[in-house]
Amino acid sequence: MGLAKTEIFTDEQNAIAAFAKAFAHPARVSILQHLYKINSCVCGDLVEEIGLAQPTISQHLKELKNLGLIKGSVEGTSVCYCIDTENWTAMKNLMSQFLDQDLTNKQDCC
């Protein structure tokens, strides 16, 4: 069908999946890494930096903004984007909880 049956899963499971989906495309990974590296707003140069067409980048930015991972503000003719640190930290805590499930007393049995 193409549509996930979100109603049979917990809010946490759906939230983890939603954040993971944000990272499930290398262009969005690249955008986020660039925003980190620059450590400030990025105005416009993402298109040249990434190498995809402007509408494509704009679409990826929109998805990241809808999830709250980045913020954008208009600066004259251009728009500046940066990481939303508060939401990023919240996302990171959720993902870490999932990734760091205790492995100490776990052993492969297959």
Next chain:
Amino acid sequence: MGLAKTEIFTDEQNAIAAFAKAFAHPARVSILQHLYKINSCVCGDLVEEIGLAQPTISQHLKELKNLGLIKGSVEGTSVCYCIDTENWTAMKNLMSQFLDQDLTNKQDCC
């Protein structure tokens, strides 16, 4: 087009995206959480546990196995699955590196 332009991104960016894609569906998150909780092989009861049809679960398991995050071994008529701890740790390190980019001297500027 529906196909990601993986060739313009680094191996690391593509790897992060590939692992993230594994977590980008709540059913796979649920499967992995269950494998963790049980802390041993799981033979068969995933279908009742999750609430999706058997072919659907089988498909999700296949994706996780292809990525190396879980292992499966035949036990009589059934198949047992568990986390591949070695690969999981490697994946976790890669994802952590991405998620934990330094936020200390970063401040929202938008």
Next chain:
DNA sequence: TTATTTAATCGTAATATTGCAATACAACAA
């Protein structure tokens, strides 16, 4: 051998994602 049980695979329908050309919009400059 013929069931039975369990999981994988096939085939297909519905929906989602990716990418971009064309266009629209918004802010500023002349």
Next chain:
DNA sequence: TTGTTGTATTGCAATATTACGATTAAATAA
């Protein structure tokens, strides 16, 4: 006003994903 610049939106084509019924395959039981 009319450009110009930078970004968002629209529309669409190509591909991917999700889900499951039907079937197949493999191991065991009778």
